[in-house]
Amino acid sequence: MTDGDSQAEHGDGAAGDSGDGAEGDGENGADASVDGGAAGSGATGHAEGETAAPDGGAREPSTPAPDEAFAALGNETRMGVLRTLGEADEPLSFSELHDRSEMRDSGQFNYHLDKLVGHFVRKTGDGYALARPGRRVVEAVLSGAVTDAPELSRTRVDDACEYCGAPIEIRWRDGGIEVFCSECAGTYGDNYRPQLREEGVPEGFLGRLSIPPAGLQGRTASEALRAAWTWGNLEMLAMSAGICPRCSAPVEHDPLVCEDHDAEEGLCPSCRRRHAVAVGVFCTNCIFDTAGPASLAVVAHTDLIDLETDHDLNPVAPRSIRGINRVHEHYEETVRSTDPFEARFTFAVGDDGLAMTVDDDLRVVETDRTDADR
Numbered sequence: 001m002t003d004g005d006s007q008a009e010h011g012d013g014a015a016g017d018s019g020d021g022a023e024g025d026g027e028n029g030a031d032a033s034v035d036g037g038a039a040g041s042g043a044t045g046h047a048e049g050e051t052a053a054p055d056g057g058a059r060e061p062s063t064p065a066p067d068e069a070f071a072a073l074g075n076e077t078r079m080g081v082l083r084t085l086g087e088a089d090e091p092l093s094f095s096e097l098h099d100r101s102e103m104r105d106s107g108q109f110n111y112h113l114d115k116l117v118g119h120f121v122r123k124t125g126d127g128y129a130l131a132r133p134g135r136r137v138v139e140a141v142l143s144g145a146v147t148d149a150p151e152l153s154r155t156r157v158d159d160a161c162e163y164c165g166a167p168i169e170i171r172w173r174d175g176g177i178e179v180f181c182s183e184c185a186g187t188y189g190d191n192y193r194p195q196l197r198e199e200g201v202p203e204g205f206l207g208r209l210s211i212p213p214a215g216l217q218g219r220t221a222s223e224a225l226r227a228a229w230t231w232g233n234l235e236m237l238a239m240s241a242g243i244c245p246r247c248s249a250p251v252e253h254d255p256l257v258c259e260d261h262d263a264e265e266g267l268c269p270s271c272r273r274r275h276a277v278a279v280g281v282f283c284t285n286c287i288f289d290t291a292g293p294a295s296l297a298v299v300a301h302t303d304l305i306d307l308e309t310d311h312d313l314n315p316v317a318p319r320s321i322r323g324i325n326r327v328h329e330h331y332e333e334t335v336r337s338t339d340p341f342e343a344r345f346t347f348a349v350g351d352d353g354l355a356m357t358v359d360d361d362l363r364v365v366e367t368d369r370t371d372a373d374r
């Protein structure tokens with residue numbers, strides 16, 4: 001799985017999540033990169049007339065600076081207004097909104113409502129309704145990402161470790177599902193939140209998949225794991241396509257090469273990975289960054305998706321996350337040149353293979369499909 005968070009889990013990628021872990025990845029381990037090309041630019045079509053202020057410049061008059069926007073939310077009455085409007089099917093009048101608020105003083109209530117109008121709340125002829133930024137706030141709150149911590153202690157699920165075939169186990173922790181092999185060292189062995197070792201860290205760490213607490217609602221452990229894969233894999237695919245999963249700006253990919261790599265016994269003592277080449281991904285606009293296996297850079301490539309779907313492996317909503325993870329994680333690597341960097345990764349499903357040559361931005365420059373029956 002991934003390592004960090006997102007990606008890792010799925011695919012496995014990288015190792016640990018950001019802070020903790022293994023390679024200090026930024027946020028998710030899992031995420032990886034891809035070649036960024038496409039991303040940038042073009043995207044100017046904002047929906048619904050919102051203003052974009054790509055470089056911080058031209059904001060519309062009604063768009064507050066970020067600190068003002070967050071300050072406007074730091075109040076129970078105002079958050080209550082946003083939730084009430086989020087649950088409403090139609091615009092609400094002042095008195096309807098006030099009736100649903102805890103605050104009785106209408107002058108005070110009006111003061112707070114006024115702080116939201118313009119950016120988070122639209123005032124129309126029919127009443128008050130959420131503006132798009134207000135919807136985003138309510139969605140974030142309802143995802144539980146900010147406030148709730150679900151309970152899921154280590155539980156066996158119906159999927160098997162791709163290294164040894166033993167059943168895997170998952171548990172919830174800190175905004176994500178952590179995956180472990182019940183028998184072998186997994187992808188990362190005990191390289192798991194090293195600063196927390198005194199807690200008696202289990203071995204067999206296979207990666208971590210981020211998912212908001214809401215993702216565990218109404219799902220069995222196995223279903224939650226698959227949901228987390230899809231949730232995180234969409235981020236990986238975005239990164240692979242050069243798009244920041246948080247802000248949509250272009251991301252860049254850097255090869256991270258272990259100089260003293262020795263993975264004869266599984267994990268390299270130096271980089272704690274199986275492969276010598278990993279990828280670092282960072283956003284050119286926001287603070288998002290992460291690291292993971294080099295496959296993160298190429299998962300959105302058509303030829304790799306072809307190889308997978310030719311073998312009934314669905315990279316977006318797989319039946320077995322370990323099955324698709326095996327493809328993303330168990331590839332061969334050859335560093336052909338270090339300056340400039342060029343490497344070749346060979347992915348395989350059964351007897352069919354796909355070699356992908358990447359440049360120093362982890363951009364795919366050549367592919368070669370080698371099938372057993374071709």
Ligand SMILES: [Zn+2]
Pocket residue numbers: 161162163164165166181182183184185186
């Ligand atoms: Zn195992």
Ligand SMILES: [Zn+2]
Pocket residue numbers: 258259260261262268269270271272273275276
């Ligand atoms: Zn190494």
Ligand SMILES: [Zn+2]
Pocket residue numbers: 244245246247248249283284285286287288
């Ligand atoms: Zn970003």
